[in-house]
Amino acid sequence: xxxxxxxxxxxxxxxxxxxxxxxxxxxxxxxxxxxxxxxxxxxxxxxxxxxxxxxxxxxxxxxxxxxxxxxxxxxxxxxxxxxxxxxxxxxxxxxxxxxxxxxxxxxxxxxxxxxxxxxxxxxxxxxxxxxxxxxxxxxxxxxxxxxxxxxxxxxxxxxxxxxxxxxxxxxxxxxxxxxxxxxxxxxxxxxxxxxxxxxxxxxxxxxxxxxxxxxxxxxxxxxxxxxxxxxxxxxxxxxxxxxxxxxxxxxxxxxxxxxxxxxxxxxxxxxxxxxxxxxxxxxxxxxxxxxxxxxxxxxxxxxxxxxxxxxxxxxxxxxxxxxxxxxxx
Numbered sequence: 001x002x003x004x005x006x007x008x009x010x011x012x013x014x015x016x017x018x019x020x021x022x023x024x025x026x027x028x029x030x031x032x033x034x035x036x037x038x039x040x041x042x043x044x045x046x047x048x049x050x051x052x053x054x055x056x057x058x059x060x061x062x063x064x065x066x067x068x069x070x071x072x073x074x075x076x077x078x079x080x081x082x083x084x085x086x087x088x089x090x091x092x093x094x095x096x097x098x099x100x101x102x103x104x105x106x107x108x109x110x111x112x113x114x115x116x117x118x119x120x121x122x123x124x125x126x127x128x129x130x131x132x133x134x135x136x137x138x139x140x141x142x143x144x145x146x147x148x149x150x151x152x153x154x155x156x157x158x159x160x161x162x163x164x165x166x167x168x169x170x171x172x173x174x175x176x177x178x179x180x181x182x183x184x185x186x187x188x189x190x191x192x193x194x195x196x197x198x199x200x201x202x203x204x205x206x207x208x209x210x211x212x213x214x215x216x217x218x219x220x221x222x223x224x225x226x227x228x229x230x231x232x233x234x235x236x237x238x239x240x241x242x243x244x245x246x247x248x249x250x251x252x253x254x255x256x257x258x259x260x261x262x263x264x265x266x267x268x269x270x271x272x273x274x275x276x277x278x279x280x281x282x283x284x285x286x287x288x289x290x291x292x293x294x295x296x297x298x299x300x301x302x303x304x305x306x307x308x309x310x311x312x313x314x315x316x317x318x319x320x321x322x323x324x325x326x327x328x329x
Contacts, residue, residue: 015029070106070176071122071126071174071175071176071190071194071197072176072190072320073123073260073261073291074122074123074126074127074130074197074260075189075190075193075194076260076291076308076310076320076322077126077127077130077258077260077289077322078126078130078193079308079310079322080289080306080308080322080324081130081131081134081136081289082134083306083308084287084306084324085134085136087306089287089305089306089324089326090134090136090256090287091136092135092136093135093136093137093138094136094255095131095136095137095142095255095256096137096138096141096142096143096255097142097143097144097145097252097253097254097255097256098127098128098131098137098142098143098144098145098254098255098256098257098258099144099145099146099147099254099256099257099258099281100123100124100127100144100145100146100147100257100258100259101146101147101148101240101257101258101259101262101274101278102147102148102259102260102261102262103121103123103124103146103148103153103157104121104122104123104153104261105119105120105121105150105152105153105156106119106120106121106122116208116209116210116211116214117173117175117208117220118173118208119156120171120172120173121146121153121156121157121160122172122174123258123260124144124146124157124233125170125172125198125201125202125223125225125229125230125233126197126198127144127258128142128144128200128201128229128233129197129198129199129200129201129202132200132201133196133200139200139201139228139229140228142232143232143234144232144233144234145233145234145235145236145245145254146233146234146235146236147236147238147240148235148236148237148238149237149238149239151237153235154235154236154237157233157234157235158235160230160233161230161231161233161234161235163227163230164227164228164229164230164231165227165231166227167227168227169202169224169225169226169227169230170224170225170227170229170230171205171222171223171224171225172198172202172222172223172225173207173208173220173221173222174194174197174198174207174220174221174222174223175207175210175218175219175220176190176194176218176219176220177217177218177219178217178218178219179217181313182312182313183311183312183313183314185311186310186311186312186313194219194221195221197221197223198223198225199223201223201225201226201229202223202224202225202226202229203223203224203226204221204222204223204224205222205223205224206222207220207221207222208220208222240259240274240277240278241266241270241273241274241277242273242277243277244277244278244280244281245281247281250283251283253281253282253283253286254281254282254283254286255282255283255286255287256286256287256288256289257278257281257282257286257287257288257289258288258289258290259278259288259289259290259292260289260290260291260292261291261292262290262292263290263292263294264292267295268295268297269295269297271292271294271295271297272294272295272296272297272298272300273298274294275294275295275296275298275300275302275325276298276299276300278300278302278325279300279301279302279327282302282327283327284327284328284329285326285327285328286326286327287305287324287325287326287327288302288324288325288326288327289322289323289324289325290322290323290325291320291321291322291323292323293321293323294323294325301327301328301329302325302326302327302328303325303326303328304323304324304325304326305324305325305326306324307321307322307323307324308321308322308324309321310322
């Protein structure tokens with residue numbers, strides 16, 4: 001199925017496979033794209049050496065938005081949510097309405113090229129699992145909305161909601177790559193999170209098989225998410241830079257909005273517009289969590305209330321942040 005999809009994708013763009021010349025042209029096209037991706041990663045890493053936090057948060061402003069995802073931001077969010085509970089910024093049972101900007105649709109991680117699992121959106125379920133485990137959300141009454149500009153993401157999540165309404169579970173594969181050069185302390189903590197991920201809202205099931213030698217470094221588990229959880233997740237076609245939901249009832253505004261690996265694709269002006277739109281949908285005291293520092297070029301009444309810092313590597317030092325902004329009208 002994957003091979004057919006790739007061939008159809010290339011055929012639609014004028015590439016053929018019948019003659020040796022056509023196949024050579026396809027091969028060159030793939031190599032050119034691989035080299036382009038390599039150069040982008042190299043340029044990104046060079047910029048990171050001197051960029052401050054604000055510059056890091058806008059490094060992808062000239063790139064197209066990517067849909068792929070991984071588990072690292074979900075782990076960072078889990079750490080941040082725990083800190084917010086301890087800081088008193090989140091109260092037991094205090095999160096009923098949640099929104100996720102850019103939930104992602106993962107089927108081939110661009111960094112490692114893994115494409116052995118079906119298309120899936122992990123973050124909505126990972127976030128709910130963390131909120132339930134921390135006692136912040138009632139799994140029977142929560143409402144979660146996703147905001148995305150991608151028809152592929154919205155159609156996928158709408159279909160998942162329809163299937164859940166019909167009593168069908170949503171199965172998520174949870175792969176990660178131990179070849180990533182993270183510190184032993186980080187990996188130990190992440191592994192503990194990963195081993196429990198999804199257990200609050202689903203049941204472990206047999207994961208898809210990891211092909212060939214990838215099994216040496218790819219670790220995977222799978223969880224079947226209960227239908228009563230999946231049907232509470234509603235996708236909305238929304239461009240957060242230019243739009244927000246018009247919510248008349250103050251009680252129906254959001255307690256928590258999350259956006260990871262999404263605002264980095266925008267410059268300061270667009271981030272500032274997004275910040276205004278996020279604030280417009282929050283209850284007083286509501287929170288925005290992002291692993292990107294949001295530019296503040298327009299009045300939004302969103303103030304940084306907490307910052308979670310996670311050391312990913314000690315040498316060279318690599319840290320990840322989750323920024324918490326609180327709506328204070």
